[in-house]
Amino acid sequence: MPNRVAVVTGSNKGIGLEVVKALCRRFDGDVYLTSRDVERGQQALHKLQQEQLKPLYHQLDITDRESIGKLRTFMTQKYGGIDVLINNAGIAFKMADTTPFKTQAEVTIATNFYGTKDVSTELLPIIKPQGRVVNVSSVASSMALQKCSQELQKKFRSSTITEEELVELMKKFVEDAKQGVHSEQGWPSSAYGVSKIGVTVLSRIHARKLTKERPGDGILLNACCPGWVKTDMAGPNAPGTAEEGAVTPVYLALLPAGAEAPHGEFVSNKTVQEW
Ligand SMILES: NC(=O)c1ccc[n+]([C@@H]2O[C@H](COP(=O)([O-])OP(=O)(O)OC[C@H]3O[C@@H](n4cnc5c(N)ncnc54)[C@H](OP(=O)(O)O)[C@@H]3O)[C@@H](O)[C@H]2O)c1
Numbered sequence: 001m002p003n004r005v006a007v008v009t010g011s012n013k014g015i016g017l018e019v020v021k022a023l024c025r026r027f028d029g030d031v032y033l034t035s036r037d038v039e040r041g042q043q044a045l046h047k048l049q050q051e052q053l054k055p056l057y058h059q060l061d062i063t064d065r066e067s068i069g070k071l072r073t074f075m076t077q078k079y080g081g082i083d084v085l086i087n088n089a090g091i092a093f094k095m096a097d098t099t100p101f102k103t104q105a106e107v108t109i110a111t112n113f114y115g116t117k118d119v120s121t122e123l124l125p126i127i128k129p130q131g132r133v134v135n136v137s138s139v140a141s142s143m144a145l146q147k148c149s150q151e152l153q154k155k156f157r158s159s160t161i162t163e164e165e166l167v168e169l170m171k172k173f174v175e176d177a178k179q180g181v182h183s184e185q186g187w188p189s190s191a192y193g194v195s196k197i198g199v200t201v202l203s204r205i206h207a208r209k210l211t212k213e214r215p216g217d218g219i220l221l222n223a224c225c226p227g228w229v230k231t232d233m234a235g236p237n238a239p240g241t242a243e244e245g246a247v248t249p250v251y252l253a254l255l256p257a258g259a260e261a262p263h264g265e266f267v268s269n270k271t272v273q274e275w
Contacts, residue, residue: 002078002079002080003029003030003079004027004028004029004030004079004083004084005029005030005031005032005075005078005079005082005083005084006023006027006029006030006031006032006082006083006084006085006086006253007032007034007058007060007071007075007082007084007085007086007123008020008023008031008032008033008034008086008088009034009060009062009085009086009087009088009089009119010034010035010036010062010088010089010090011033011034011035011044011086011088011089012033012035012037012040012041012043012044013040013044013231013232014231014232014233014242014245015088015136015226015229015231015242015245015246015249016033016086016088016089017033017044017048017242018242018243018245018246019086019088019246019249019250019253020033020048020053020055021048021051021053021243021246022243022246022250023084023250023253023254024048024053024054024055025053026250026254027084027253027254029083030056030079031055031056032055032056032057032058033045033048033055033056033057034057034058034059034060034071035059035060036059036060036061036062036063036064036067036089038059041057041059042057045057058071058074059071060089060119062087062089062111062115062116062118062119063110063111063114063115063118065118065122068118068119068122068123069122071122071123072122072123072126075123075126076126080128081126081127081128081131082123082126082127082128082131083127083128083130083131083132084131084132084133084134084253084254085119085123085124085127085131085132085133085134086133086134086136086249086253087116087119087120087133087134087135087136087199088134088136088249089111089115089116090111090112090116090136090195090233091107091108091111091112091233092108092192092233093107093108093191093192094235101177101182101189101191102174102177102178102180104177104191105173105174105177105178105182105191105194106174106177106178108191108192108194108195109170109173109174109191109194109195109198111195112192112195112196112198112199113170113195113198113199113202114170116135116198116199116202117163117167117198117202120133120135120202120206124206124210127219129214129216129217129218129219130217130218130219130257130258131217131219131220132219132220132221132252132253132254132255133206133219133220133221133222134221134222134223134224134249134252134253135199135200135202135203135221135222135223135224136199136223136224136225136226136249137196137199137200137203137223137224137225137266138192138193138196138199138225138226139225139228139268140190140192140193140196141193141196141197141199141200141223141225141266142200142266142273142275143190143193144188144190144193144194144196144197145157145197145275147188147189147190147193148186148187148188148197149185149186149187151186152169152186152187155169156169156197156201157275159204159208161201161205162205163202163205163206166198166201166202166205169198170194170195170198172185173187173194177191199223200223200266200275203221203222203223203264203266204223204264204266204275206221207220207221207222207263207264207265208264211263211264218257218258218260220252220255220259220260220261220262220263221263221264222252222262222263222264222265222266222267223265223266223267224248224249224252224266224267224268225248225266225267225268225273226245226246226247226248226249227240227244227245227247227248227268227269228240229241229242229244229245230242231245247270248267248268248269248270251270252267
């Protein structure tokens with residue numbers, strides 16, 4: 001029997017790194033720290049080794065399909081699949097950033113939404129029975145949802161929306177932002193918020209699909225908010241620590257074998273939130 005294995009995306013720093021640390025201590029199997037930049041990944045790996053932790057390493061850029069494909073091949077050959085996948089990698093422009101909104105929209109959706117979607121397309125088929133998938137979204141997604149037009153809110157809350165329909169909506173946001181008409185088209189003014197709506201809704205869609213297509217496999221897939229915590233992304237004024245930010249993702253990653261819930265939920269503070 002191959003070892004059990006957990007993979008954390010974007011884990012060379014911040015919340016992802018803390019998730020790797022916690023899994024090294026608590027997960028019964030191999031834990032992969034991954035990073036888009038090999039050098040940064042190796043430095044993080046070295047840091048954890050000095051703390052007597054023993055994560056393994058694989059390169060992964062979530063915006064590069066070839067990189068995702070290589071990880072899939074490696075995990076399939078070495079472990080016969082993946083037991084725990086934490087889609088943590090993400091980006092956010094700083095409030096003070098003067099990059100035009102249309103560019104922020106395109107770049108943020110490309111990483112946070114399409115990156116997470118492409119990783120899921122490749123890796124969900126190799127998640128093993130009793131596997132756990134955690135998509136790190138944000139409360140920014142619920143806040144952005146509330147600022148959408150009633151029509152958009154209805155679509156994003158729908159329990160029958162398909163992945164194709166969601167992709168069309170994300171595409172429309174970027175197009176509307178490019179034409180400077182996103183506000184009149186009912187979108188909020190946060191590209192990050194909309195990208196995380198994409199992650200939360202994608203999680204609901206994927207959970208439904210797993211229930212339908214692999215009913216006996218007991219896989220649990222959820223989106224979560226890690227809380228507002230000090231990292232390079234959130235800055236030094238955030239109230240929590242990155243270690244605290246790892247608590248909810250790790251709780252969802254380690255839901256015990258045989259558990260049937262939560263599944264397809266948006267979870268914050270280890271508690272299911274209304275979407
Ligand atoms: N911190 C908070 O308060 C907070 C709140 C809500 C949600 N979140 C979410 O939590 C997750 C982690 O955020 P964080 O605060 O830990 O941010 P962070 O410190 O900026 O870390 C983000 C990580 O994602 C990686 N990444 C970015 N683009 C990538 C790509 N294309 N491929 C692979 N990795 C990539 C970064 O790698 P590089 O080092 O190469 O840039 C880094 O390792 C994100 O999804 C974020 O949206 C954070």
